[in-house]
Amino acid sequence: MAPDSPARAASKASAPAPPPAADPAERARPLPRRRRARLFVAAAVVAAVVAAGFALPLVLRGGDARERPASVTGVEKVAAHPDQSPPRELIAAGRVAVSAYFTMKLVKLPNGNAVGTYEWRLLDTATGRYEKTAWSWLDVAPGMRTAAVLERDLPVGRIGLLDLATGRVTRWIKTDRRVGSVQFSPDGTRLLATAYELDPDGLFKDASYRLNGKDVPGPKQSRTGFYVIDVASGKAEFAERPAKGSRQGLPVGGRQDFLWSRDGKLVWEPGDNKAGAIYYDVTGKEVPAPAQEARLSSQGAVLSPDGKLVTGAFVGQGGDIVSEIRDVKTGERAATVPGQQLLAWADDSHLVAWRCDPERCSPGEGEFRNQLLLVSLDGETTPLSGFRAAKLNDESRWNPVFTPR
Template sequence: MTIDELVRRTLRDWSDEARVPSDLASRVLRRRRRSGVKAFAVVAGATAAVVAGALTVPALVQKGQVDDSRSAVVVLTEPSPSAETVGDPESAPPRTLVAAGGTAVYSYYVWDQVKISDDRQVLTRAWSLYDKGGQTYEQTPWAWLDVAPGGESVAVLEQVPARRVGVVTGRGGEVRWIDLERPAGAVRWSPDAKKLLVTNYGGNPDESYVPVNNSQKMMPTSRTGYTVVDLDSGQSAFHALEPDENNRFGGRQDFSWSTDGTLVWEHNSTPPGTKKFYDLDGNPRPGPPGAAETYEAAGVSPDGRWIPAQTPDKNAAMALKDVRTGEVLSVKPIDGQWIEQLVAWADDGHVITWACESKGFNSCVGSEFRNRLLLVDVNGGEAVPLTGYRENNQKPGSWEPVFTRR
């Protein structure tokens, strides 16, 4: 039996048995505004690592726990050196690989909203990862996952919140569990794949109140701080950090890595649309040039030149600010597409965006929530569809991609 056949058989077995518990995911989608700085509406709203090859983790989830008696099956391939643009413009979520330049979508999640009491609900996620052998995305059982740059390892949480984080490395590797001082609600790999950044919560950050008369009351966040785990030594250090009480989104307030891995950051409410940076010991620090100025998920371009900006041109679909000169570059609508969010850089001259079909300035055909991933040339030269349209990203069953440098 080949390794591909083994993976597919295991996946079939797992799909018959596994259940994703109703209390395992997160509440983080945010309604975007059509003017000003748009909030990035996914928990992976900053740095999100993904597998750089085929990766499946079909360990069973039963009663919210992973069966440690069964090894996690992980099939990893070498990172692709190709900068070829590939996509699945007819499907949402995609069935085949989505990648452009130095960035790829090797995982995504589909979210659902589950009512757990008369006045409370929880957002759950079903995570899928790209399987190179089958050349498609396959669902996994984890409540949270993040894959290291280069695709050699994956960090997982069994549930949210969790008292330990799991790391799976290599072909057929077993889960290495690391106990935590404080419960974890999210985990992210450092850019050098040597550390984990854990956001700690006292409760489930994905719970929210059930809306009443179309009014959403936000639940206070239970965030307690963050933990940095050194994987070589297995040592971890918790840093208490008060949550931003002015954050109108409440609930989940995750930390993310800076591009070089020397700092961590969170979204800032004052002034709105900015970021706050800290060193690895919890001390406030200034951010890299331009990085603190943008709320958009794409952040600073790989060469450090561009950041998303507000455009002075009312007819422009998006704008970029040159960090060095302050010059603002306006990009016109391309091929009937209206650009809504900048979510990841493919390379220095191309950015991946959410875009809708345009019917005029600041207006979309049908709804602004019907959109697809689009690769855009910052000079306005071309736009390449990467996925099909998701019909409404504000409703259960919608999908959210995660990105990494490949």
């Protein structure tokens, strides 16, 4: 599931992403980046709790959620609500939709401990509205008919398969080891579930470290490996892969989810190597990075549906709020498009992006007041959502999960 999403966005459109909710790619200026620290340090504030995980990770005026062609953009099946943030009704464009979104908050526990909790809203496909759920973690399968869900108090010993039209769990898949995340493969036929002994979002007083001159509760290593599960049969194969050790003096632990590769043949986790990721086959054996993924600019890069283009970095200077698109074969810049963070492709020439208000976007002020836009390769923009709260650690900041329809 990159988030802004929990380390989900890298391997398919619904992933979060996945990218962390506090991902520096949101910044509208080339401010100092601390990506590595954000991935591996959990702090006693909401933003850093999000960063402890690998989060993870779409025009018309608001109104009903019915889909209709958007002649202005040339993209079909657009559902937009620029007056809603967080959205109450379907947001979608072309091949992708926001199937769910989450917010995060820090909950203090007895004895000086704490936990970062996810509050999810999931699309009810019968009504086209997002409904609050009690699940602690979820992911939506391509086609948006089924969600895989985990109950509260992670880790848990079973995975639910939920019908998005009825909101009911149709089947439970039990696991011998408790799991703390779950993600559908790109084709929707398998699940990847990361196993933990402790709550991966837990912060513990006896693992405290210094942050901004204060002792704060920290994460603990408890990852044990991952399951690859056949959805049809429920057959689950476990691969033992404990958590990595500490890196550069920073505390490492908490949420360290595995993710699917883009083609669904391998799984991976973030790494300090040249590829930025360590790859494994489904049995847990470490393997070289696939050639195509090794060539991409980052693990958060998103390929266009035809595989010819890939999202790049924020490249804005001065008052420009733009990011680059690169040619997959040559690596050369093919275009620059409006946006701080490019999230998903609606079709081969349109993307969904976060962008702050150009009139109010400045470092330390309006850079985090951003909205979802549909952007074209020629620079046209169409609002899809309202603006998020301007503060990075505001508990109302919502993080979308994109799923192919």
